Amino acid sequence: AQTVTQSQPEMSVQEAETVTLSCTYDTSENNYYLFWYKQPPSRQMILVIRQEAYKQQNATENRFSVNFQKAAKSFSLKISDSQLGDTAMYFCAFMKHEGGATNKLIFGTGTLLAVQP
Amino acid sequence: KAGVTQTPRYLIKTRGQQVTLSCSPISGHRSVSWYQQTPGQGLQFLFEYFSETQRNKGNFPGRFSGRQFSNSRSEMNVSTLELGDSALYLCASSRRSSGRPYNEQFFGPGTRLTVL
Numbered sequence: 001a002q003t004v005t006q007s008q009p010e011m012s013v014q015e016a017e018t019v020t021l022s023c024t025y026d027t028s029e030n031n032y033y034l035f036w037y038k039q040p041p042s043r044q045m046i047l048v049i050r051q052e053a054y055k056q057q058n059a060t061e062n063r064f065s066v067n068f069q070k071a072a073k074s075f076s077l078k079i080s081d082s083q084l085g086d087t088a089m090y091f092c093a094f095m096k097h098e099g100g101a102t103n104k105l106i107f108g109t110g111t112l113l114a115v116q117p
Numbered sequence: 118k119a120g121v122t123q124t125p126r127y128l129i130k131t132r133g134q135q136v137t138l139s140c141s142p143i144s145g146h147r148s149v150s151w152y153q154q155t156p157g158q159g160l161q162f163l164f165e166y167f168s169e170t171q172r173n174k175g176n177f178p179g180r181f182s183g184r185q186f187s188n189s190r191s192e193m194n195v196s197t198l199e200l201g202d203s204a205l206y207l208c209a210s211s212r213r214s215s216g217r218p219y220n221e222q223f224f225g226p227g228t229r230l231t232v233l
Contacts, residue, residue, distance in 0.1 A: 045207060045224035091160065103150050103211060103222065104173045107160035 002027040004094050006108035013082045014116050020067075021077045021111045023092030029053075031097035034068065035105070036077045040088040048090070051075065053097070082115045089113075119143065121210050121225035129231045135196040138228045142189050142210030148172075149191035150222065151183060154205040163206075166191050167213050195230075203232045 003026045013019035025034070036048040051059045051068050058066050063083075067076045079086055092108040122141045130136050142149050150173075151163040162175040166185035183193040189210075195202055209222040 043205060043227050045209075047221060047223075050221075102173060103148055103165045103167075103209075103213060103220075104162050104175070105150075105152070105160075105209075105222070106162065109159050 002029070002032075002094050002096070002106050004092050004106055004108035006092055006111050008111045009109070010112045010114070012114045012116060013079075015082055015084060017082055018078060018080045019082055019113065021079075021090050021092075021113065023075045023077070023108055025073050025075065025092070025094050025108075027073070027094065027096075029096055033095045033097060034066075034075045035093040035095070036064070036066070037091045037093060037107075038086075038088045039091065039110075040085075045091075049077065079113075084115050084117060087113060087115045121208060121223050123206075123208055123225040123228050125228060126226065127229045127231075129233060130198050131233050132198055132200060134198050135194060136198060136230060137192050137194045138206055138208075138230070140191045140193075140208035140210070140225060142191070142208075143223055146210035146212055146223075147189050148211045148213035148220070149185060149189065150209045150211075151191070151193050152207045152209070153177075154207060154227070155201075155203070160207075163193065198232045200232050203230060205229050 005024045032053045034051045038046045049061045063080045089110045091110045093105045124139045148167045150165040154160045165173040169185045180196045185191045205227045207227045209224045211220040211222045
């Protein structure tokens with residue numbers, strides 16, 4: 001069974017600063033996807049960034065980038081130039097790849113990020 | 118393009134009752150997945166439906182069931198409600214096209230169920 005662990009329940013960062021959220025996972029699978037989702041107070045879950053396990057290059061999406069360490073089973077999210085709108089709960093998630101995506105996401109417990117003005 | 122819609126948004130029930138939640142996916146999306154979110158257990162996968170067939174199922178008791186209609190709309194049903202079923206129920210839709218390795222899941226706003 002796969003597990004996803006987020007060891008930082010809460011984090012705080014000043015506006016315009018950089019923050020890194022940690023995530024580790026456990027799996028015996030070789031092909032899988034990893035995700036960071038954002039859930040603001042509105043509760044709408046939004047995809048922030050995705051990483052395919054077979055790709056060595058770290059994914060980036062504007063101010064968001066990941067540090068994917070497959071051997072260490074680590075998948076951290078870096079947010080640069082933090083903005084007030086980044087305040088949200090961030091979830092790390094895992095999805096198996098079985099000849100195609102399974103659409104079954106396994107989530108971590110989340111990190112509540114507060115961006116301070 | 119309209120997003121994923123869930124109805125109702127809020128629901129209050131009493132123990133022992135049953136409830137049906139509805140999810141309308143984005144137009145063209147044929148896969149609908151359901152998740153339960155609680156403070157204690159976090160986000161847990163319930164099941165996925167694709168082309169009216171259940172493709173994946175999480176570790177939930179048989180009181181939790183679902184179905185999908187020919188227009189891809191999905192419903193989930195919880196019978197004999199327990200206090201612990203109080204949660205935010207999220208659904209997500211995706212294209213799940215055959216041959217494609219990945220299709221992004223888009224989440225709805227959720228249905229907040231309170232069991233008294």
